[in-house]
Amino acid sequence: MTLHDDAVLVLKEYEDQPELRDLYLEHLAAHPDGMYKPCGAGHLTGSALVIDPAHGRVLLTLHKKLGMWLQMGGHCEPGDPTMEAVALREATEESGIAGLTLLPGPVMLDRHPIPAPCHWHLDVQYAALAPAGAAEQISEESLDLRWFAYDEVAGVADTSVVRLVESTLARL
Numbered sequence: 001m002t003l004h005d006d007a008v009l010v011l012k013e014y015e016d017q018p019e020l021r022d023l024y025l026e027h028l029a030a031h032p033d034g035m036y037k038p039c040g041a042g043h044l045t046g047s048a049l050v051i052d053p054a055h056g057r058v059l060l061t062l063h064k065k066l067g068m069w070l071q072m073g074g075h076c077e078p079g080d081p082t083m084e085a086v087a088l089r090e091a092t093e094e095s096g097i098a099g100l101t102l103l104p105g106p107v108m109l110d111r112h113p114i115p116a117p118c119h120w121h122l123d124v125q126y127a128a129l130a131p132a133g134a135a136e137q138i139s140e141e142s143l144d145l146r147w148f149a150y151d152e153v154a155g156v157a158d159t160s161v162v163r164l165v166e167s168t169l170a171r172l
Helices: 003-013 018-030 083-095 150-156 159-171
Strands: 043-052 057-063 072-075 108-113 120-129 142-149
Touching (some): 003 018, 003 083, 003 120, 018 043, 018 108, 018 120, 043 083, 043 159, 057 083, 057 150, 057 159, 072 120, 083 120, 083 142, 108 159, 120 159, 142 150
Antiparallel strands (some): 043 072, 057 142, 108 120
16 A cells, blocks of 8 residues: 555545545545645645643644744655654654654644645644653754643644644543
8 A cells, every 4th residue: 555545545534624634635636646745736744743641731843944833744755654654753753752652543634835836735633642751852853842731832833733732632
């Protein structure tokens, strides 16, 4: 099974956000290259909100290019077998935390514009549980990496991250 096939399967099984889910599926049907950055019409990305429920907090990264506090995430790579693998790889790389475990299935979808030549990120968002005693380590993609209490997120991040936190908490 290809990553494209896995993404279609994951999206077909995702029952929330039907209009956005269908837009993602239409994109993949129209663009066999729609998983990867070179697709000018947009491409799927995978992200994960790193959460520590025992301490009531989430780990956010201050994105180097955007200057915004976001969940960990990024582009699909040719060796990625599944969307879950994309999200877990990105969360591990950007947080420096080994032993993250994903909640099953996507938590949310988020489509947002990006500068040309590509026009859209179609993000498939997961939640990753941090193991006990997790120690984060900043990556070169971040300006900063910080834990925030659930109620602090709205004061530092945009509404897409706030919605992701709310949806994640509803799943726990």
